[in-house]
Amino acid sequence: MLFQIHEPGETPLPHESDRPVAVGIDLGTTNSVVAISEDALTATVLADSDGHKLLPSVVYYGTDGSVVVGDQARYKILDVPDQVVSSIKRLMGRGGEDVKSLAGALPYTVEPSETSGMVHLKVAGRVLSPVEISADILRAIKARAETALDKKVERAVITVPAYFDDSARTATRDAARLAGIEVLRLVNEPTAAALAYGLDNSVEGLYAVYDLGGGTFDVSILRMEKGVFQVKATGGDAALGGDDIDHAVAEYFLDLHAKSCSTRALTAGEAKQTLAMARQAKECLSRQAEGQWRVEVGPETSMHKLNRATLEKLAAPFIARTVSICKGVIEDAGVDVGDIRGVVLVGGATRMPAVRKAVQDLFDKEPLSDINPDEVVAVGAALQAAALTQGSDTLLLDVTPLSLGIETVGGIVEKVIPRNQPIPVAMAQEFTTYQDGQTAMSIHVVQGEREMVDQCRSLARFVLQGIPPLVAGAARIRVTFAVDADGLLTVSAMETTTGAEQQVAVKPSYGLDEEEMAKMLRAALEHGREDMAQRVLAESVVEAKRSALAVQAALGVDGHLLSDQERQGIEDALARVEAAVQTTDRDAVIAAAENLEAATKGFAEKRMDHGIRKALAGLAVGDVERTFE
Amino acid sequence: MASLSTSENRSTPSLNPCWSCKGPVDKRALFCSVCGAVQGPNDTDHFTRLGLPMDYHVPPDHLDRQYFGFQRRMHPDRFAAKSPKEKALSQAQATALNDAYETLTDPVKRAVYLLNHVGHVIDLHGASTITDPVLLMEQLEMREVLAEAETPEQAAGLLSKAEHDAHQCQHDMAHAFQHGDYAEAARLVLRLKYLQKLVEDAKSRKSRLAKGS
Numbered sequence: 001m002l003f004q005i006h007e008p009g010e011t012p013l014p015h016e017s018d019r020p021v022a023v024g025i026d027l028g029t030t031n032s033v034v035a036i037s038e039d040a041l042t043a044t045v046l047a048d049s050d051g052h053k054l055l056p057s058v059v060y061y062g063t064d065g066s067v068v069v070g071d072q073a074r075y076k077i078l079d080v081p082d083q084v085v086s087s088i089k090r091l092m093g094r095g096g097e098d099v100k101s102l103a104g105a106l107p108y109t110v111e112p113s114e115t116s117g118m119v120h121l122k123v124a125g126r127v128l129s130p131v132e133i134s135a136d137i138l139r140a141i142k143a144r145a146e147t148a149l150d151k152k153v154e155r156a157v158i159t160v161p162a163y164f165d166d167s168a169r170t171a172t173r174d175a176a177r178l179a180g181i182e183v184l185r186l187v188n189e190p191t192a193a194a195l196a197y198g199l200d201n202s203v204e205g206l207y208a209v210y211d212l213g214g215g216t217f218d219v220s221i222l223r224m225e226k227g228v229f230q231v232k233a234t235g236g237d238a239a240l241g242g243d244d245i246d247h248a249v250a251e252y253f254l255d256l257h258a259k260s261c262s263t264r265a266l267t268a269g270e271a272k273q274t275l276a277m278a279r280q281a282k283e284c285l286s287r288q289a290e291g292q293w294r295v296e297v298g299p300e301t302s303m304h305k306l307n308r309a310t311l312e313k314l315a316a317p318f319i320a321r322t323v324s325i326c327k328g329v330i331e332d333a334g335v336d337v338g339d340i341r342g343v344v345l346v347g348g349a350t351r352m353p354a355v356r357k358a359v360q361d362l363f364d365k366e367p368l369s370d371i372n373p374d375e376v377v378a379v380g381a382a383l384q385a386a387a388l389t390q391g392s393d394t395l396l397l398d399v400t401p402l403s404l405g406i407e408t409v410g411g412i413v414e415k416v417i418p419r420n421q422p423i424p425v426a427m428a429q430e431f432t433t434y435q436d437g438q439t440a441m442s443i444h445v446v447q448g449e450r451e452m453v454d455q456c457r458s459l460a461r462f463v464l465q466g467i468p469p470l471v472a473g474a475a476r477i478r479v480t481f482a483v484d485a486d487g488l489l490t491v492s493a494m495e496t497t498t499g500a501e502q503q504v505a506v507k508p509s510y511g512l513d514e515e516e517m518a519k520m521l522r523a524a525l526e527h528g529r530e531d532m533a534q535r536v537l538a539e540s541v542v543e544a545k546r547s548a549l550a551v552q553a554a555l556g557v558d559g560h561l562l563s564d565q566e567r568q569g570i571e572d573a574l575a576r577v578e579a580a581v582q583t584t585d586r587d588a589v590i591a592a593a594e595n596l597e598a599a600t601k602g603f604a605e606k607r608m609d610h611g612i613r614k615a616l617a618g619l620a621v622g623d624v625e626r627t628f629e
Numbered sequence: 630m631a632s633l634s635t636s637e638n639r640s641t642p643s644l645n646p647c648w649s650c651k652g653p654v655d656k657r658a659l660f661c662s663v664c665g666a667v668q669g670p671n672d673t674d675h676f677t678r679l680g681l682p683m684d685y686h687v688p689p690d691h692l693d694r695q696y697f698g699f700q701r702r703m704h705p706d707r708f709a710a711k712s713p714k715e716k717a718l719s720q721a722q723a724t725a726l727n728d729a730y731e732t733l734t735d736p737v738k739r740a741v742y743l744l745n746h747v748g749h750v751i752d753l754h755g756a757s758t759i760t761d762p763v764l765l766m767e768q769l770e771m772r773e774v775l776a777e778a779e780t781p782e783q784a785a786g787l788l789s790k791a792e793h794d795a796h797q798c799q800h801d802m803a804h805a806f807q808h809g810d811y812a813e814a815a816r817l818v819l820r821l822k823y824l825q826k827l828v829e830d831a832k833s834r835k836s837r838l839a840k841g842s
């Protein structure tokens with residue numbers, strides 16, 4: 001039987017050509033973009049048939065159940081604003097209280113949800129969560145990529161604002177799941193942009209990325225060199241972007257309108273239309289010095305002038321806030337402004353001359369924007385998708401954007417993982433019981449920098465159950481908080497005096513619980529069941545092949561420890577695995593793998609004995625790497 | 630004169646069964662040399678994990694190079710297409726590397742870690758008051774200079790003095806560790822902690838004065 005020898009850690013993947021391609025997706029507040037990279041060095045942004053690269057993150061819901069995403073949906077704001085949803089990203093993992101009103105009017109009909117804290121919107125007779133609406137955008141993106149590539153697209157790197165909290169990240173991952181996309185990694189938007197700039201080695205050293213998009217603001221300071229992208233510090237505001245300037249402009253116009261016309265409260269539709277008009281005015285004034293716009297509330301119409309100077313006055317508080325966040329991040333990174341070699345501009349809102357000027361003044365250098373600021377994030381995501389699937393030497397080392405803490409007595413937060421820690425990271429905290437015989441304990445996890453629980457963002461409540469009943473203070477429960485490379489939190493717990501693993505029941509504060517998610521998955525995937533079954537089968541096949549290869553490698557090295565008969569037993573078990581992985585029968589695959597495990601038990605023992613004897617005789621068993629030059 | 634030795638004992642075989650091919654693997658190995666499968670992190674010290682000698686003096690460039698080198702091989706991004714088990718092990722490895730790196734890059738944490746390692750346990754959080762009269766005087770004086778600084782230049786002057794002292798303090802610390810003088814190292818650690826705080830405060834004072842507020 002043949003076996004291959006691989007570099008350590010380079011166990012072969014199933015044929016890459018058999019697997020669907022992986023793309024990079026920038027799921028933006030205003031625009032979404034998808035790109036692909038073949039070689040992890042260059043990437044192409046995928047356009048629709050009209051050559052448009054940006055897909056407006058706007059969704060129209062027809063009363064007949066139809067769903068339209070993109071430019072066509074945007075035009076519908078004029079006729080049927082109630083059936084159109086935009087800027088949904090701002091509500092990912094958020095509660096109803098986070099919906100921003102315009103002149104006292106909410107641009108959406110908010111529905112309270114019984115099962116989760118996340119806001120639900122009533123649109124065209126349907127009640128939808130931000131996760132479902134984002135999933136519709138992702139489906140459109142997936143369809144665009146599949147048309148452009150003429151291939152199935154099932155895996156993606158999706159970008160999120162660096163400052164997204166755990167709830168918003170989880171919501172993004174759930175949306176992808178609903179859309180039938182496997183998320184290879186959630187990458188922070190500024191880090192993705194840095195990757196796009198840094199990979200051709202044109203930039204090296206300490207850089208800042210300033211990303212002001214439609215809904216979110218991020219700033220990261222990274223060290224880039226020879227394929228390493230090390231984030232030193234990150235900061236931002238997940239609810240600060242061009243949308244806020246639109247709001248200020250809309251309020252300004254509405255105030256003028258109110259002076260000449262009779263006043264009444266806006267409908268949700270009028271609020272949306274006024275915001276769309278304000279955005280037009282704002283974008284126009286990046287190019288020209290002044291203009292005139294029409295405000296319509298019901299039958300009453302008025303025309304108003306706006307010039308760049310006035311716009312800049314309206315935008316000033318938001319720009320000032322980005323500057324003060326930048327200063328905080330520079331301090332957190334422990335560097336001086338002078339050490340920063342360049343600053344990269346990302347996001348459509350950085351086209352505003354006032355924003356450019358503020359950035360230039362702060363960093364005291366001309367900002368870089370050679371890569372299109374609308375596309376650079378998707379390009380970076382595509383490069384990372386290729387790196388993850390094809391292998392590469394690039395290393396992205398990101399950090400936690402927000403401190404993670406738990407509620408203690410009196411509503412005070414005790415920090416467990418501070419911000420700007422390199423991820424993945426894990427920290428353990430010990431708890432004890434305060435009552436005799438106590439068997440359960442509730443832990444409230446929050447994210448944020450403030451000292452009091454109610455000033456931080458509530459993430460979840462965990463209930464630890466199955467604590468052995470002991471006298472108060474005797475149990476020692478070690479709770480481990482781990483943040484993975486996607487920036488997602490998991491919690492595990494163990495009672496250390498007995499070693500008993502605890503169950504952790506999660507109740508996300510602004511998420512969808514498992515039950516709701518399962519319901520949505522069932523509803524969304526008529527053909528999804530099949531997809532799911534296939535994925536599960538693929539996983540068992542990968543696992544079975546991996547153990548067969550491992551056994552073959554072991555036979556190559558230690559086969560001489562076996563008698564002919566023993567060897568034959570193992571060869572038979574290997575053949576059974578080989579045959580099973582050709583079928584689509586998951587149970588057969590699993591049974592064959594278990595059979596192989598049983599058939600090699602004696603061999604494994606012999607190998608361990610042999611290894612120990614060898615080591616006692618002073619012979620090395622394998623090598624241990626130590627230095628990198 | 631005792632220098633720190635690594636905790637590893639090379640005379641007894643330290644072998645684990647590989648989770649994948651079940652054969653023997655050196656406990657320190659990252660990958661199985663037979664089947665190539667990634668292994669879980671062992672419970673070694675932070676220095677050994679990063680392939681460094683157990684010494685207070687660590688050139689930052691060398692530390693970074695070692696850290697990047699190990700992360701290049703162990704980071705979860707390298708295992709994105711692998712089985713859940715391999716992903717989990719790589720995450721555990723990368724987490725351990727980050728923990729080691731975070732501890733060793735910070736001159737105070739590194740000293741505390743080394744002191745704890747030799748049984749000289751110190752708790753910096755508990756040490757909120759200075760009992761060492763020399764250190765107390767020095768800090769009081771420097772604090773006074775900082776409080777009285779009225780121009781950015783005055784703040785900058787103190788800043789560069791504090792930075793210089795912190796640098797010297799690290800140098801002395803390396804010396805103390807080299808000679809096994811842990812009591813002296815423990816004293817210096819406290820001083821370094823206060824000097825670092827002073828550097829931070831002098832920086833923000835300087836930029837506040839520069840803004841003219």
Ligand SMILES: Nc1ncnc2c1ncn2[C@@H]1O[C@H](COP(=O)(O)OP(=O)(O)OP(=O)(O)O)[C@@H](O)[C@H]1O
Nearest residue numbers: 028029030031213214215216242283286347348349
């Ligand atoms: N010429 C322009 N002048 C001013 N603002 C502009 C201009 N072009 C686009 N914008 C603004 O940029 C924002 C959209 O930028 P972008 O597409 O980068 O955001 P996004 O990626 O969708 O959002 P986010 O990254 O926050 O999720 C909008 O607020 C839009 O009005």
Ligand SMILES: [Mg+2]
Nearest residue numbers: 028213347377
């Ligand atoms: Mg963006």
Ligand SMILES: [Zn+2]
Nearest residue numbers: 647650661664
């Ligand atoms: Zn092995």
